[in-house]
Structure formats: structure tokens, C-alpha cells
Amino acid sequence: MSVTTxxxxxxxxxxxxxxxAAAPYxxxxxxxxxxxxxxxxxxxxxxxxxxASGAFKAFAAWTASxxxxxxxxxxxxxxxxxxxxxxxxxxxxxxxxVIGVFAGALISALFARRVRVGFEKGPSVTTLARLxxxxxxxxxxxxxxxxxxxxTSGQALTGGALLNLGSWAxxxxxxxxxxxxxxFVRRQWT
Amino acid sequence: xxxxxxxxxxxGDEASLLVAFAIGIGFGFFLxxxxxxxxxxxxxxxxxxDLAVFKVMFTAIVTAMLGVTxxxxxxVLDLSLVYLTPTFLLPQIVGGVVFGVGFVVGGYCPGxxxxxxxxxxxxxxxxxxxxxxxxxxxxxxxxxxxxxxxSTPMGQVTIPGYFNLPYGLVVFAVVIAALGGxxxxxxxxxxxxxxxxxTDA
Numbered sequence: 001m002s003v004t005t006x007x008x009x010x011x012x013x014x015x016x017x018x019x020x021a022a023a024p025y026x027x028x029x030x031x032x033x034x035x036x037x038x039x040x041x042x043x044x045x046x047x048x049x050x051x052a053s054g055a056f057k058a059f060a061a062w063t064a065s066x067x068x069x070x071x072x073x074x075x076x077x078x079x080x081x082x083x084x085x086x087x088x089x090x091x092x093x094x095x096x097x098v099i100g101v102f103a104g105a106l107i108s109a110l111f112a113r114r115v116r117v118g119f120e121k122g123p124s125v126t127t128l129a130r131l132x133x134x135x136x137x138x139x140x141x142x143x144x145x146x147x148x149x150x151x152t153s154g155q156a157l158t159g160g161a162l163l164n165l166g167s168w169a170x171x172x173x174x175x176x177x178x179x180x181x182x183x184f185v186r187r188q189w190t
Numbered sequence: 191x192x193x194x195x196x197x198x199x200x201x202g203d204e205a206s207l208l209v210a211f212a213i214g215i216g217f218g219f220f221l222x223x224x225x226x227x228x229x230x231x232x233x234x235x236x237x238x239x240d241l242a243v244f245k246v247m248f249t250a251i252v253t254a255m256l257g258v259t260x261x262x263x264x265x266v267l268d269l270s271l272v273y274l275t276p277t278f279l280l281p282q283i284v285g286g287v288v289f290g291v292g293f294v295v296g297g298y299c300p301g302x303x304x305x306x307x308x309x310x311x312x313x314x315x316x317x318x319x320x321x322x323x324x325x326x327x328x329x330x331x332x333x334x335x336x337x338x339x340x341s342t343p344m345g346q347v348t349i350p351g352y353f354n355l356p357y358g359l360v361v362f363a364v365v366i367a368a369l370g371g372x373x374x375x376x377x378x379x380x381x382x383x384x385x386x387x388x389t390d391a
Contacts, residue, residue, distance in 0.1 A: 025231070028245035029372075031224035035246060036253025038216035043258055045209055047194030048273045050217055052300035056318070060325040076336075077329040096207045098304055100214020101221070105305035108222035117310035120229035120297065134313040137296015138303070138320020139327065144289025145300065146328040147339065148282040149275055151289065152299045153217075155282070157247065159275060161254035163348040163360055166277030170286040177290025182236040185295055189233045 023112040039161060048093070049158025053145035055098035057081070062089040077146065122189040133188055144177075193261065197271040218305050227305040229297030229313065236294050238382050241375040248368045259361050279342040296320065 025031075042049050061081035064072035073082055081089035109115045121130040145151040148170045150159070156174065159167020192198060196206055224246045225231040234240035261267035293299050298306060298317045306314035332339055344352075350360040 025225035025242075026223040028224055028242040029249050031220050032246040032249025033253050034220040034223065035217070036250035036257070038213060038220060039250060039254040040257035041216070042213050043254065043272050044193045044261065044267060045195050045213070046206060047197040047271045050213070050301075052304065053321070056300055056321045057325055060322050060329070063322075064326060064329075072329075075329040075332070077332040091203075091207065093206060093210045096210035097214035097217070098301075100211040100216075101218035101301055101304045102214075102308045103211075104215035104218025104220075105222040105227050105308035106218075107215070108219045109227060109309040112222075114222070114227070115309050117312070119313050120306070120311050121313065122230070130313050131316045134296050134298070134316035135320035135323070137292045137294070137298070138317035138322075139324030140292030140320075141289055141296060141299060141317070142292075142321045142324025143328050143331075144285045144287070144292055146325065146332065147285030148289060149278065149285075151301070152247075152293075153301045155275070155286075157250055157254075160247075160251040161258060162272065162274055163255070163350060163357070163364070164274050164277065165344065165347045165349050165352050166275065166279060166282045168349060169277075169279055170282045170289075173283045173286025174290040174293065177287035178236050178294045179290075180287075181291045181294050182233075186237065188297070189230060189237065 022114045035157075036161070039157060042158075043161075046093075049154065049161070050097065051094045051150060051154035051158065052098055052101070053142065053151040053154060054092065054094035056142065057146075058089050058092040058095045065089065122187070124187045124190065130188060133185065144174075191265060191268045193267040194271050197268070217301070218308065221302060221305045222309065226302045227309045227311070227314075229302075229306065229311070232299075232302060233294065233297055238378055241379055244375055245372060248371060252365055252368050255361060255364060259358070274346040274348070277344040277347050278340060279344055281339055281341060 039050055057078070058081050061072065061078040064078065065082055072078055075082075080086070081092065106115070119127050119130055121127065125133075141151065148155055150167075150170070152174065155164075155167045156171040160171055195201065196209075201209070221227060224242060226243070226246070231240065232243060235243035258267060258269065258272070262269040289299075296303075296317045298314060300321055303314045303317040303321070307318060348357075349355075350357045
């Protein structure tokens with residue numbers, strides 16, 4: 001908002017400009033309580049927690065099952081989706097949950113006027129480099145989640161709330177790994 | 191005991207997929223509310239300018255933890271029927287470090303990448319593509335590291351269980367640690383001089 005003198009009455013900001021400004025984020029503690037209640041609902045209704053990496057696993061298994069079926073069926077790692085007698089790989093709780101994540105995030109972003117096609121990156125890195133880092137980071141994330149049997153949702157949040165020993169070890173390791181590499185990729189963001 | 195409802199047979203597998211979708215909506219909604227559909231917001235945690243990731247994560251953990259503990263104590267929730275993923279300590283530690291590196295290199299984790307994609311971010315799609323490729327690469331690699339992959343198995347074990355502490359005591363300790371952490375986070379954010387935290391897109 002601009003500072004005005006007594007004698008000049010500022011024109012009101014146009015409705016269009018105001019309508020386009022993104023809303024500020026919710027207080028992190030309030031958002032955290034909301035997230036915690038969603039997690040609690042999963043425990044109470046389903047007897048399980050949240051997750052995300054599992055949905056990517058199911059989708060990858062399903063894709064591989066028709067692009068390279070004999071390879072896919074030979075993989076022990078994909079066995080929980082492709083072994084004989086298992087239901088369709090996409091009839092996976094996490095797959096439906098993650099579709100919900102997309103929908104819920106879209107709803108929140110629409111209300112907050114934060115839907116905008118683009119790239120998240122700092123000023124010092126090219127878009128192409130950012131996409132490369134994003135792809136590479138995703139690949140490492142998948143390997144890490146594969147080893148750890150889950151990601152920040154399934155292990156850190158879910159296992160964290162249940163005081164799961166392995167989950168807490170995972171969570172601390174994630175922060176260690178993240179802080180350890182941060183300096184070396186700071187150009188992406190600063 | 192009436193909960194977990196699904197484990198007591200109140201609805202079947204097909205309905206549970208609708209429940210998954212509904213819960214996912216809540217999950218995605220609050221992730222985006224918190225700003226976690228933004229890689230810049232997420233990464234600020236690792237450059238110590240905005241510690242919302244820590245605040246949201248631990249508030250969520252404490253909220254759900256207290257809820258579960260209280261409902262179990264009330265006799266409403268059968269905690270033994272809530273699934274605890276088995277611990278494989280070494281792979282989870284190594285996996286955690288690798289995941290953390292991927293998180294800061296990529297700018298997202300799987301759930302936040304999906305949320306970000308919903309807001310239109312192309313780099314989130316790239317992260318998702320990377321996850322897809324990485325999953326298949328891991329499926330190819332896993333038999334060669336099968337020994338490591340299943341090393342240090344500890345079964346379903348909790349922190350109070352492993353250290354032989356009363357469950358309520360550990361819950362209390364986590365709450366105190368979180369409150370201390372929140373206070374410390376405020377100090378860190380103030381010291382590092384960034385009064386302008388990442389507030390919006």
C-alpha cells in the first residue's frame with residue numbers, strides 16, 4: 001500500500017489486481033494441526049497412515065507391466081503389485097490417496113489464487129538446469145524411499161506420530177542428508 | 191473399541207479407496223495451505239530462512255500422536271490394529287540420507303511434488319518423472335543389494351518399546367522437544383535476519 005498525503009486520496013486498487021494477488025500462506029502451526037488431524041483420521045478410519053512414494057511405485061509397476069511385462073514380473077520390488085493373485089496395481093490405497101492430494105492442493109490453491117503454471121527456481125539457475133535437478137532429485141528420492149520403505153509422509157509423518165523406531169531414524173537422516181547437500185545446490189534457490 | 195473402523199469391518203476394500211481419496215484431499219489441502227506446494231518455501235528450511243517445514247511437520251506429528259494416544263487410552267482406538275511399518279534400521283538410515291539429498295536437489299518430496307503439480311509447476315512434474323524413473327531403476331537394482339536391503343531387521347518396534355520406556359513418557363518427551371524446537375525455530379529465523387519469510391507465491 002502506498003503512503004499518501006492528506007490532500008491526495010489514492011485511487012482504490014483495481015478489483016482485478018487485488019483479485020489476482022496470491023493470498024499469504026496459513027500459519028504453519030495451524031496448517032500442522034490440520035495435517036495432524038487428517039493423519040489421525042487415517043489412523044482412526046483405516047488403521048493406517050498417509051503416504052506418497054507408494055503411489056509412484058504402484059504407477060511405475062502398472063506401467064512396466066504392459067511396457068516390459070516379463071521384466072516387471074521378475075522384479076521382487078514390484079511384487080506387491082504384480083505378483084499372481086494381486087488386485088490391479090492401481091487399486092492401491094495410496095494411488096487413490098495421491099489423486100486426492102492433487103485435488104486437495106488444487107482446491108486450496110484455487111481459493112488462495114496460487115494456481116499459476118510456471119517453474120519454481122531461484123534467479124541464478126536456468127529453467128533447463130532446474131528441470132534437470134528436479135528430475136535427478138526425484139530419482140534419488142525414489143531410491144531413498146525404496147530403501148527406507150517410504151518417504152516423508154509414510155515414514156516421517158505417519159511413523160513419527162506412531163513413535164516408530166525406523167521412521168524416526170529415517171526422519172533424522174532426511175534432515176541430515178538435506179542439510180548436508182544444501183550448500184552445494186544453493187545456486188538453485190539463491 | 192470401535193476404531194480403526196476399517197479393521198473392524200465397517201466397510202470394505204472398494205469403499206476404502208474412496209476413503210483414501212477423501213483423506214488425500216485433506217492431505218493435499220493442508221500441504222498447499224502451508225505453502226508446501228512451493229519448492230522455494232520447502233527449501234527455505236534447509237537454508238534456515240523459513241522453518242515452516244519443521245513447524246508443520248512436528249505440529250502434525252504431535253497432533254496425531256496425542257490423538258492416537260488419547261483415543262487408545264479412552265479405549266476407543268485399538269492401537270495394535272494400526273499398521274506400524276517394520277524397521278530395517280540401516281537401509282532406513284541410508285535411505286533417509288539419500289532421500290534427503292534428493293529432497294534438496296529436487297526441491298520436493300513425493301507428496302509435495304504432487305501438490306505443486308496441482309498448482310501448475312512444471313518442475314514438480316519433472317520431479318515426478320524422476321521418481322518414476324528412479325522407482326524402476328531401484329526395482330532393477332534391488333536384487334543386487336538384497337542383503338543390504340533386508341539388513342538390520344527389527345520388526346515392528348516403537349521407540350518406547352525398544353528403550354523399554356513407558357509409552358506416555360516418550361509422548362511427553364516428544365511434546366516437550368517439539369515445543370522447545372518451535373521456540374528455537376523462532377530464534378533461528380530471527381537471528382538469520384530474514385524478517386521477510388517466504389509468504390506467498
